Amino acid sequence: MESFFTRYRNLVVLLVVVVAQMVGLAVQVRRNTSGQSTLNTKDQSGVRLIRLWANAIVSPPEEAIHFMKMGAIGLWENYIDLRGVKKKNRQLEKTIGRLRLEQAELLEDARQGERLEALLKFQENYVYKTLPAQVYGTSGSLGSHVFYIDKGSADGLKRDMAVITPDGIVGKLQDVFPHSAQVLAINDQTSGAGVILMPTRIRGILEGNASGQLEVVGVLADERIKPGAQVLTAGDDMIFPRGLPVGVVEKIAPDPERVGFVYVMVKPAAHLNRLDEVLVITSTKPYFSAQAKQDIATSQALDGTKAASLSAQQRNALINAEDLPTLLEPNVPADKQPLFDSAPPALPPQPPQPVHPDIFSPPATAQGGNAGQAAGTGPEQGAPAPITNAAGNGTGKTGAQAVPRRHR
């Protein structure tokens, strides 16, 4: 037996090492009820020790290399290559001024949107708290699109937090270590995000393919989907907030496995292969920075000015309204107003009696108001008389109804 192990010790060691690793793999991979194998994701609260060890061994020198490189770049950019900085600074200051104005306007829109959302009881928010982080390394494997950032659980990061850049989404946190974290990029095969194709609002799932390109799968063929269309996050994956830019449609290709479906190739908005700094969305609760709060206060002050202006307009309108004709006499007590006159109103005059009544003529009934008229009518007065008031001014209004216009 001893000679057997001595003779074949190389093969024995090989077998032992391989079998041990296969057992390790078998522990990690599970087969679900539908017959598909998945990595064991039952306990996602922690990190496997071997990953922690690997990270602890590889990350410090990797970070050191990265920061040495950044230091060299900083030395060059901050001390050596300073030509034209003043001119650039002036341009940037102008840009900042313009952007602040735009930001104030956008914040006002955001506040309005927030109020509307509260009315509709929507639980989504669009102002987020983020934590900037430096990217210092990758997994080193082309088949595994993950990278490492220099912030970890000590900075409040947790698994499945979204990672973005100002250009667009980048990925989500996979494993979080004390002072670093692993980010699963959106172009990895195992990554997934709900997206909307604009302007058609067709929904799909964003995945990475074998060559690290982004593609939206599960999309029915639709001729309205054109290259150049914007792709935004849908917000239904509970990781990426709604409306963040993902990229633009680059190409549409038929899905060879499913008739009627297409692959939509997407050019990412963020430079996934050249990331330096990223933002981790640590909270989706509304958050305003000090500058934003100041802008909001300014905006509210502007609202007060607008309100004052509206009030002045209303006052002027009231003053003008007083100049218009009215049924009320301002200098007469309320009970003496002509409108409250208890005397019976003058009845309108009756038309003269016809000389030769016919079937259309009204019956000749004697009424007090027009008795004189009826008595005094003759053939020469047969023409209809104008309706006159008691004063006979011929305006068609009674003396009680007409109030002279008051001039100020």
Added chain:
Amino acid sequence: MAVIGSSLRRDLEIRRYPILVYVLVPLASLVLQAWLPRELGRFAWFDLPLVVTVYFALGRRSPIQGTVMGAVLGLFEDALSHRAIGVNGIAKTAVGFMAASVGIRIDVENHAIRLLLTFLLSLLSSAICIFIYRVLLGLEYKWQWFTELFIAIGNAVVAVMLFPLLDRLQIKDY
């Protein structure tokens, strides 16, 4: 007598290195493998831990050492990725064993042989990885043959450049 002569010849050709080299070179390969793809993007067609595994396996001519070196580096590579731990480990274990086994039989000083050997062992490593993912584990794993080919070519080129540099680190008896 022939056996003794052969054994002596083999022993003489076994390379020895300072302990630090056994630690620092594999560590450097892991660190650079993790750092360089960030700088090179998707053109990082090489696998430095595999190249280092092949180098030490060929130099030491010990299948056991090659096996252990490959297993350790492969496991660390897996641990740095988000995939199952052990796939690269098994692949590099096999590569280390094969490289050492071949190194006993042929002259590995020749650059052309080094280049060809690294190229073939890289392809073997890729094939084992794909086999484990898709057949053994039944996991969905998309791959492209030309990417694996480019990685194998890249490894061969890196090996030709790196091996002479690492040769300088060996302990010489004279």
